[in-house]
Amino acid sequence: MILERIVLENFRQFKGRQEIVFSDIRERNVTIVHAENGFGKTTLLNALLWALYGQDGFTGDFEKQGSLIHEGLAANATDPTHVAASVELTFKHDSDRYIVTRELTLAEQLNDPKRARLSLQVMKDGQTLSLDNPQRRIQAIVPDGIAGFLFFNGERIDQLAMEKNSAEVTAAIHQMLGLKLLKTTIDDLQHQNVRGKFLRELKENTSDEKRDLLAALEASEERVREIGESQNQVQANLKAIEAEIAGIDRKLDANREVHELQAKRVRLLDEMKELGAKREDLVRRLSKLIADDGYTLFTGDLVSRGKEIMRDLRDRNMIPAPVIDTYLQELLDSGLCICERHLPQGSAEFEAVKKKLSSAPNQDFNNAVSAIDHAVGLLEGVSHQTRENLRQLNIERLNLQNEIRNREEEEAEIHQAIGGKDDEEVQSLEAARSRHILEKDAQHAKMGALGRDLMGEKEAIERLTTQIKAISDQEEQAARAQRRVDAVEDCTRILQEILDAETEELRPILNDEIDTHFRKIIDREYWAELSPDYSLRIRKRVPGREEGEVVAEIDVALSTGQRQVTSLVFIASLLSLARRRSEIPTILKGLSGSEYPLVTDSPFGQLSIFRWGIAKWVPDLAPQVVLLVSPKQFDGDVADALRATGRIGKQYYLAYHGPSMPDRAQPALVVDGQTVTQYFQSDEEFTEIREL
């Protein structure tokens, strides 16, 4: 999908007909829309989403979603069936041109704004065809599951690079790289109307004993569903709480009286995160040490006793064996004893030496003695080293614990200092912050309890499934129902294994892609990786005491800007891989490369020092980039990087007309030395799209 044009008509503040023609030139694949905050960037992004997905597509920060028609026109309308808002989006996909149009009259908006009319035309071989089921067709081209990774608010994308979002990361990989088919099939097979139906048939036809087990299985599965829903709810609560805390933190940061304290708190929290990551890593190393060598700590008595026995045998000259069998055999063969006496066969001396031969140890005995000697020494050495390593790691752990505790205490003092200010707004913000932190901890505890319940239920399901399978049915109908249930289970398992294998094999390819681009942007000794559980992580090496020694590799506690970079690089890498999907082996036939655009609202807000790198490299990865930016975000690094790479294909700006100018906006916009007026005083409020 490559965007070609968007036409807005009376959509929110975009009064009349307004259009943007996107740059579709591969070498100049960036289209920029300059707009001050409050002029309509978010509305523009949402107009595009509305055209594709209707009301379901809107971003969370798009307010008054039921009111889409220009307010002035709606207020003065005499006939609500003749006033309408519409968005027309033209795009290319697989060499065909599509035009999607969504329109909503005022009458429809008043009745049910979700009832907007949608049409989809395709231009194929010089002909224009109107397509049936337009929403289904659009979904086939750009499933709404990937919309969040293509059209998004850049300031919120940092959330993706957080450990708890590994499910979203996995979903993005599946969606963009064509593995969704396997995942959806698994879900459909497990549905109540497929597996559930076969289970019900089995229940109706089987023995009482099996029926009871099936009822228990059904109950357990219901509980798993309930727990899953509760976990989703807790996850949503946590997201909302974190957003609230972030909002409070921003307000505290903007308050002159507590700005410094708040900045210190942010620094302390970042440090605590990093120390926490170090501690986790240390605990992992401790666990590994105990699992690998911990047994040696309990071998002290064994080693002492072994050494004692060896010493005793050595004292008694029994080990190593002074005379071994081969030597005695040589004497017998040569017919000459060690004492120079002859040993004729059959003589008493010959028989005496022969007798000794039968009980004499061989060379293997001496080898074994030396191996035991070596093993006992080794065990003693490893035991000593393990004890020493444990002691060291424990000291490090305690030190880290202390460092974390010190920062916790400092943070608690900051809380007291901010809470103790006379400013009522500050007091109430701090009180709200504490409330949210308490609630966050409570939600985490709830999540832990739900996790334990889930594990218990899953164990029960496994047990019950085995018990059910073990009871063979006598009746043919029941036996057949059981075979069908088994087939569903087996196919689900096979498909899951295939999905896991394909996803796992994509991970290193994606990792290479992400890391290559991440290193270009982040100029530190960090590297990006997609962990085995599919969370995006940034890692670094912790140096040891000696030069060149690396004692550990740990997660870096990321700032919002670094998380944003990680998320953007991940998405751009996915887009890059999606484009060359057909080159990556897969069992699924017909997976072709797909091009998708990247449309982002305010992507540079939190990026600070990484703006240049993102502006330089992301257009290299994504086939098409549309940036909705404020002058403050664009000027400087972003403008320099885009100009240096020659990536800018088209530029527009939003001109705002209204009774007063939004806060912090400037009346004029300067781009490439060209000055244009972007604010016009007017009684009526509306926005125009103008090309630069």
Place this chain on the structure above:
Amino acid sequence: MSAEPPTPQNRAKQIFSKASPEHQELIREILRAEREVINMKRRSDIHTRLYDHIRRIIK
């Protein structure tokens, strides 16, 4: 560097080829049906089709 890991094609194919012929046929049929409706939100029709496929193949 250790030896090259098997490609996904190989790994996924290995898993698939280990399945019984009956399961292989079922999986092929199911995926063919799913492919047509992959992005549809309404799933009731595909559920009926999957149910019928399984009934037809597993006697």
